[in-house]
Amino acid sequence: MSTLKLLVVDDEIDFAEFVADVAQGMNFEVIFTDNPSTFTSLYHANLNIIVLDLFMPNIDGIELLRYLSECNSNASIIFMSGKDGSVLNSAQEIALEQGMNVLGVLSKPFLVKQLEDLLTKYVQHAPTQTIGFSQPPSVSDIESAIENEEFFMMYQPQINMVNREVVGVEALIRWVHPSKGVISPAVFIPIAEQNNLMKEISLFVTNTAIQQQADWLKSGLNLRMSINMSPKNLDDLLLPEKLTSCAIAMGANINSIMIEVTETALMSDVVRYMDILIRLKMKGFNLSIDDFGTGYSSLKQLVRAPFNELKIDQTFIKNLDTDQECRTITEVSILLAHKLGMKVVAEGIETEVVWKILQQLGCDEGQGYWMGKPMLSDEILAWKEDWQSI
Known part of the structure; x- marks a missing residue:
């Protein structure tokens, strides 16, 4: 470099x-x-x-x-x-x-x-x-990536902050363009959403992640699989049935699948989104509100949908040890979620100092580079053994 x-x-x-x-x-x-x-x-x-x-x-x-x-x-x-x-x-x-x-x-x-x-x-x-940021990918680049299967999945571990047990992973899509190199999801996902390409990408993500959860389950590894759901897919009233059929066909554990939605996804067609989220919950899926604190939500967002989990955005977590406002927001978010019967996951933990602060604040789970970077599926088991031996 x-x-x-x-x-x-x-x-x-x-x-x-x-x-x-x-x-x-x-x-x-x-x-x-x-x-x-x-x-x-x-x-x-x-x-x-x-x-x-x-x-x-x-x-x-x-x-x-x-x-x-x-x-x-x-x-x-x-x-x-x-x-x-x-x-x-x-x-x-x-x-x-x-x-x-x-x-x-x-x-x-x-x-x-x-x-x-x-x-x-x-x-x-x-x-x-x-790599790959000098020229954003074009729509045709993304269409070619879908057709040529250039996308792949990585998985970032999620850790219980009380007993250090590995309880789950978050499925994260990645793309290596043939000439532009690694292109961040933060770059290509908005372009895909604006050009009606998210259904194909989300289908790849959900199918791959659910199949991976099923494969791990068959080998004796029961990890919760967290899957990010684009707002563009939360308008499909058949989504609960489609995900249920997929999980059953692959032999996955529906109760160990967490569907993550962002705050902003709940702001437009509230009735339609609530219809879909409630039926997902009724079919056994878990629901997480992602990137909490960065959108335009009110407390009403937390109580009108049946969320199991609140994820505190890394914007607040990564400065927890140096920024009193970030610490206050994190502490209040944890207290609020617990009062509403939700567990809390902190994302973006990059130092042991931040890990220990979150433990003191009563955070339930965490993910971040200090514990484990996003990794390929076949790297998870070896990493898990190393983590638990510490």
């Missing part, structure tokens, strides 16, 4: 040099400036990471973020500030709303290790973050 490139913009020259020194020590190619007005001349499309101070004179970090959005920048952003922590969170939200990747936020003063952890996370994930 070529040298990773990083740009630091901070009107405090000491901090800019500090970040630059840490990044250079990790073999990044670094440009830094204490003059935000030079940003547009320093910016180029090959940057991997931009470390951006929010509070700067003349041009602030939000204005620079707007510029990056207009340039369709693929760089990952690290926000930093020594002032209002709520502004850091808000900046992260506006960046995510614009489809940008936020690697993390840092409240000044921060430790070398905190910065190193964020940069290490990028380095570890860089192959999937940097």
